[in-house]
Structures are given as C-alpha cells and as structure tokens.
Amino acid sequence: MSSLLIALALVLFIVLAYLLHPLVWLIASLCFSPLARLPSPPSPSFLLGNLAAIADQENNDVITSWTRTYGSTFTYRGFIGGRRLLTTDPTALNYILGHAYDYPKPEFVRASLSAMVAGEDGLLTVEGDIHRRQNQAFTAPHIRSLVPIFVEKATELRDLLCTVVDAPVAPPSPPPPLASRTPRSPVIDSFAILRSLDPVRPKSPMNATFLNELPSSPGVVIDILSYLARATLDVIGSAGFGYTFNALAQPHPSDPINGPAPDNELASAFAVIFETARKFRVLSVFQSWFPLLRRYQPNGASIKAAQATIRRVGSALIDERLEDIGLASVGRTDARPRDLLSVLVSANDASGPSALSREEIASQISTFLAAGHETSASALTWTLYALARSPQEQGKLRAALLRLPDDASTDNVLTLPELDYVVRESLRLHAPVSSTMRVYAGAAPETVVPLSRGVRVRAPRPLLTWHAPAALAIFLSLDAAFGWSMALAVMLCAGVWKMRANPLLKGECTLDPAEWMVQDHVRLRRGDIITIPIQAINRDPEVWGEDAREFRPSRWLQPPPNTVSINGLYPRTLTFLNGSPINGNRACIGFRFAIAEIKVFLCVLLRSLEFSIDDDIVIEKRVNVVTRPFVASAPELGNQMPLRVRRVLS
Numbered sequence: 338m339s340s341l342l343i344a345l346a347l348v349l350f351i352v353l354a355y356l357l358h359p360l361v362w363l364i365a366s367l368c369f370s371p372l373a374r375l376p377s378p379p380s381p382s383f384l385l386g387n388l389a390a391i392a393d394q395e396n397n398d399v400i401t402s403w404t405r406t407y408g409s410t411f412t413y414r415g416f417i418g419g420r421r422l423l424t425t426d427p428t429a430l431n432y433i434l435g436h437a438y439d440y441p442k443p444e445f446v447r448a449s450l451s452a453m454v455a456g457e458d459g460l461l462t463v464e465g466d467i468h469r470r471q472n473q474a475f476t477a478p479h480i481r482s483l484v485p486i487f488v489e490k491a492t493e494l495r496d497l498l499c500t501v502v503d504a505p506v507a508p509p510s511p512p513p514p515l516a517s518r519t520p521r522s523p524v525i526d527s528f529a530i531l532r533s534l535d536p537v538r539p540k541s542p543m544n545a546t547f548l549n550e551l552p553s554s555p556g557v558v559i560d561i562l563s564y565l566a567r568a569t570l571d572v573i574g575s576a577g578f579g580y581t582f583n584a585l586a587q588p589h590p591s592d593p594i595n596g597p598a599p600d601n602e603l604a605s606a607f608a609v610i611f612e613t614a615r616k617f618r619v620l621s622v623f624q625s626w627f628p629l630l631r632r633y634q635p636n637g638a639s640i641k642a643a644q645a646t647i648r649r650v651g652s653a654l655i656d657e658r659l660e661d662i663g664l665a666s667v668g669r670t671d672a673r674p675r676d677l678l679s680v681l682v683s684a685n686d687a688s689g690p691s692a693l694s695r696e697e698i699a700s701q702i703s704t705f706l707a708a709g710h711e712t713s714a715s716a717l718t719w720t721l722y723a724l725a726r727s728p729q730e731q732g733k734l735r736a737a738l739l740r741l742p743d744d745a746s747t748d749n750v751l752t753l754p755e756l757d758y759v760v761r762e763s764l765r766l767h768a769p770v771s772s773t774m775r776v777y778a779g780a781a782p783e784t785v786v787p788l789s790r791g792v793r794v795r796a797p798r799p800l801l802t803w804h805a806p807a808a809l810a811i812f813l814s815l816d817a818a819f820g821w822s823m824a825l826a827v828m829l830c831a832g833v834w835k836m837r838a839n840p841l842l843k844g845e846c847t848l849d850p851a852e853w854m855v856q857d858h859v860r861l862r863r864g865d866i867i868t869i870p871i872q873a874i875n876r877d878p879e880v881w882g883e884d885a886r887e888f889r890p891s892r893w894l895q896p897p898p899n900t901v902s903i904n905g906l907y908p909r910t911l912t913f914l915n916g917s918p919i920n921g922n923r924a925c926i927g928f929r930f931a932i933a934e935i936k937v938f939l940c941v942l943l944r945s946l947e948f949s950i951d952d953d954i955v956i957e958k959r960v961n962v963v964t965r966p967f968v969a970s971a972p973e974l975g976n977q978m979p980l981r982v983r984r985v986l987s
C-alpha cells in the first residue's frame with residue numbers, strides 16, 4: 338500500500354513538475370539571470386508586468402521615455418515579473434541580429450506564427466538548417482517581372498477610388514466572377530502603361546464635368562485602409578501564388594481587414610486563422626508559458642476546417658506549378674510574370690539533398706500572405722496618411738511623378754529620388770512591424786553581448802554580510818525555543834518579506850549612482866528574451882536628432898552620419914530588420930517586393946488623386962503583429978484610416 342502511495346506521489350510530482358516547469362524556470366531566472374542586475378521601470382501588474390505599456394508603445398511613446406531614464410539597454414517585466422532585455426544600442430542589435438542562429442525567435446512567438454501561417458514549415462517560423470534550405474530556394478530575382486501585376490492592381494484601385502469620388506453615393510461596379518487562377522499579363526518593362534491608363538483628367542474648373550473636381554470640391558472621405566488591404570491581398574494572391582482573390586472587386590465587404598471576400602474560400606479560411614491568431618487574450622499569455630494550454634482553441638473546429646481548405650487549395654496550386662514546369666520543359670510556355678510560388682517550385686530540385694517537401698512549399702503560401710499582405714497595406718496606408726498630413730510634401734512628390742516621361746521605365750519609377758525619399762521616410766516613421774523578439778539559445782549557458790552605449794548594472798553586493806550570521810543566530814534560537822519546523826517557517830516568511838522589499842524584485846530602479854556601475858557589455862543566460870523595438874530605433878533621437886518623430890523626406894538627401902550604425906536591410910532603419918548576412922540572416926525576404934509594390938501604388942494613385950485628412954480626426958495606432966490605425970474618438974469602429982480623396986486637376 339505504502340509503495341503504491343509513493344508511486345502515486347512520484348507520478349503526481351512528475352506531472353506537476355512538467356506542468357509547472359516554466360514557472361519554476363521563470364522564478365529561477367528572476368533570481369539567477371544576469372538581467373536581474375539591470376534597471377527596470379516600475380511594473381504596474383504582478384501578472385502582466387509592463388506588457389500593456391509595451392503593447393501601446395506606439396501611442397504613449399513609452400520606450401523613448403524609458404530610454405531617457407534608464408539608458409538604451411534595460412529590462413522590463415513580462416509574465417509574473419519575468420525580465421526581458423530591451424535594447425536600442427546599435428552594436429548590441431547588430432550582434433544579436435547578426436548571429437541569427439544563436440538568437441532565434443522565442444518558442445512561443447514561433448508557435449503563434451505557425452498557428453497563423455497554418456503550418457510549421459513556413460519561412461517565418463523555421464530555424465536552423467531548415468531555414469537555410471528554404472532561404473536558398475527562395476530568391477528574389479523575379480521581383481522586377483512582377484511589376485506589371487503591381488501596376489495592374491494599383492490601376493484597378495485608382496479607378497475604383499475615382500468611381501467613388503465621382504459618384505459618392507453610387508456603389509462601385511459589381512464584381513466580376515471569381516476565378517481561382519490569375520490570368521497573367523505579359524512582362525512589360527515600361528511605365529508607359531501608366532500614361533495610357535491615366536484616367537481622363539479635367540483640364541480646368543470651367544471644363545470640369547464632375548462637380549467633385551471643382552477646386553472648392555470637398556472630396557469624399559474614404560476609409561483608405563480597407564481599399565488598400567483589399568488591393569494588397571489581390572497583389573499577394575496574384576504575384577505570390579497566382580491566385581485571384583478578387584477582393585478589390587468586392588463592392589461592400591463587411592470587414593475588409595479581418596474578413597475579406599467572404600465568398601472566396603481561401604480568403605475566408607485565412608480570415609479565420611488570422612483573426613484567431615491576432616486576438617490578444619490573457620489566455621494567450623498563459624498559452625505562451627504553458628504549451629499544454631495551446632491544445633485549447635476557442636474555435637478549434639473552424640480553425641481545423643480552415644487549415645484543411647488552405648492545404649487543399651495550396652496543393653492544387655502546387656500541382657498547377659508542376660504542370661507548368663512540365664509544359665515549359667517541352668517548350669510550351671508563354672511569356673508571363675512568374676509568381677513567387679512558381680519560382681519556389683521550379684528552384685526546388687525534388688531529388689536534391691536540400692529539396693523542400695510538398696508541405697514546406699505549401700506553407701509558403703500562407704507565409705507570403707501572413708508576411709506580405711497586411712504589412713504592405715499598413716505601409717501604404719501610413720504613407721498616404723503622412724502625405725495627407727503634409728500637403729506640401731505630397732505636392733512635391735506628385736509634381737515629380739507627373740514629370741516622368743511618357744516612356745518611363747520600371748527603373749525610372751523605382752529610382753525616382755522624390756519617391757524614394759518619401760518611401761524611406763514613411764517606412765522609418767511608421768514601421769509596419771513595430772517590434773520583434775529574440776531569445777538567447779547559444780551553446781554556452783551564458784554569453785556576452787557587446788554594447789557601444791554601455792549599460793547600468795547594479796553593483797555586486799558582498800555575499801557574506803552581517804545578515805548571514807544574524808539570520809543563523811535567529812534560526813538557532815527559534816529552533817531551540819519552538820522546534821526546527823517553526824523556525825524554518827518564520828525564516829521563510831521573513832525571507833519573502835525581505836524579497837518583496839528588494840527594489841530589484843519589485844521592479845523599481847532608483848538609479849542611485851552609488852548603487853550602479855556602467856558596463857560595455859550585457860550578460861545573458863540561455864533562455865533570456867530580448868525585445869527589439871524596431872519603431873523606437875527608427876525614431877531614436879540620438880540617431881536622427883530631436884525632430885526624429887517628424888515626417889521630413891528631405892532628411893534622406895543627407896542622413897545624419899550616426900545613422901550608418903543602424904545596419905538595416907533597408908539602410909539606416911530596422912524596418913525590414915538587419916542587413917547582416919553573417920551567421921544566418923532573418924531579415925525580411927520580401928523587402929524588394931514590398932518596396933516595388935509601395936512605389937508603384939504611390940506612383941499610380943498620386944498622379945490622379947489627392948489625399949487629405951480632416952483637422953478634427955486624430956489617428957492612433959494599434960499594434961497586433963502589424964501596426965494599424967484607428968480613430969481615437971471612435972475606437973469601437975475598429976481599424977480605419979478615413980482620408981479625404983479628390984481628383985487631381987491638371
């Protein structure tokens with residue numbers, strides 16, 4: 338009987354240890370991680386630490402205020418007080434991002450991303466060898482050939498907006514029937530297409546045929562985010578995997594951001610997955626620490642159905658690509674832009690050692706969508722917002738775009754300095770992905786990250802102070818008086834009380850210079866989490882000067898010398914993450930795609946349309962994977978960007 342009890346107790350202990358080991362790890366790291374010696378802002382909540390402030394950093398600018406108080410490297414509190422390193426130090430960032438395989442995304446971030454991309458094999462989530470293989474297969478030499486798709490979709494959007502502006506009360510034309518495959522146009526390397534597609538513009542107010550085009554025309558307020566979200570969904574469908582979502586052609590989608598094109602099965606399936614992955618719930622915080630809880634999904638059945646749809650459609654798309662490759666090998670092919678999936682399938686030597694499996698390729702479809710749809714929509718939305726707030730900059734850019742020659746080539750547009758400066762400035766100021774995370778997972782249990790700006794570290798205290806002998810004396814006298822168990826209980830209570838009063842554990846930082854010393858490196862223990870505040874780094878006044886928060890494209894004519902320290906893929910910003918190719922590079926693989934898409938859309942839209950924003954509208958940001966706008970006075974209406982749109986008079 339007693340051996341049965343012991344066995345049961347052992348099993349119970351093992352189960353409890355398994356369930357609670359993340360908690361034990363967290364408490365141990367609170368005491369033993371070298372991060373415990375770094376300053377930390379006060380934590381307003383025991384359970385969620387500073388997570389709420391971090392989530393709202395775009396509006397409250399909390400990181401700038403913390404860096405002003407604690408320096409460029411410090412910690413903040415996560416779940417039950419767990420410390421996370423936050424650094425804007427350029428040397429530390431280059432080091433961490435440049436050693437990508439020692440600093441992968443934390444496990445809980447990968448788990449939530451793979452839930453979003455409906456698979457564990459997407460480029461966003463895999464690490465190490467698998468990532469290396471996929472990266473080799475995923476090259477971007479075909480981005481230029483995709484430009485006609487961008488032009489086509491931008492033109493469709495412009496025409497749709499013109500229709501709305503011309504007839505504000507009439508709904509746009511009904512959608513054409515949905516098809517699963519994009520009819521692809523031949524490759525055209527000329528922006529002459531823009532001229533031929535420019536809509537007829539009124540010559541003067543006297544000749545204007547539309548009331549809206551008179552100079553006094555108030556224009557029409559349009560939620561530009563919903564239109565851009567649908568346009569970029571169409572773009573990634575066509576250019577990413579040759580699939581027609583026809584989202585732009587949907588006249589009145591009920592929820593264009595979260596649930597576009599409801600009668601399109603793939604769009605509906607993605608809407609289910611993304612909506613679930615995006616919801617911030619306290620449950621998600623617990624799920625990130627206790628993997629067992631991830632088995633519970635509030636709408637598990639619909640997620641499974643959505644994943645099955647994505648797999649089925651993905652598989653059919655791969656079959657089509659393989660068929661195309663077969664036709665091409667016997668010389669039966671036409672000159673049309675090849676979508677990214679085609680490139681991936683044809684670059685995949687199925688018999689070679691680094692071949693991607695069918696599942697790995699299929700995962701890329703959802704990866705392209707997850708990574709390349711809302712990011713581009715967000716970037717375009719914020720660029721139009723910035724231009725709407727700066728009519729002068731908008732006018733300058735439009736004038737440059739209208740000066741482009743009739744036979745302008747793709748290169749003429751993509752390298753136009755005025756357009757380039759606006760895109761750089763907008764992506765610096767409004768990075769669609771405003772932060773990311775890494776975890777130290779190197780071979781050594783502890784490591785050192787170099788810093789250029791230094792870090793304050795609490796000076797070590799001598800191990801043996803008078804406290805230790807005093808505590809021993811008290812324990813012995815309590816033991817003599819009341820027995821060892823009572824003595825132990827009293828000592829434990831006293832210990833907990835003392836720990837609560839400890840500023841280190843309370844999360845307070847008095848910054849008393851006597852207590853702190855400055856180091857040129859920061860120590861990390863395996864498992865320590867690092868937050869990379871992309872947006873805060875892009876706006877760092879130490880790098881960009883005191884006007885870092887202003888939209889001033891001309892700063893790119895001669896960027897401050899300091900900015901070279903930010904080794905971004907898109908130079909001098911971290912918007913697409915790092916540009917360092919050493920030791921595994923986890924920067925944005927779709928960066929050329931995104932830049933070309935944004936530039937083409939701006940070129941097509943701004944030549945014909947003018948954007949402004951009413952003075953009484955205050956826009957704030959909500960960050961959930963991607964940064965989205967909402968109207969401060971009407972947050973219940975969800976994400977939107979109401980801009981006033983008018984036609985441009987020639």
Ligand code: HEM
Pocket residue numbers: 442460461462577704705708709710712713716768769770773774911912913914922923924925926927928930931
């Ligand atoms: C303005 C638009 C975009 C922005 C700001 C952006 C930003 C980023 C960032 C910051 C990362 C790194 C995330 C991390 O490791 O924590 C990333 C990764 C990635 N992006 Fe983008 N992205 C954009 C558009 C695109 C597009 C259009 C595509 C595809 C067509 C794409 C595909 C990817 C992929 C596959 C990764 C994972 C790369 C890897 O881990 O090796 N992105 N992106």
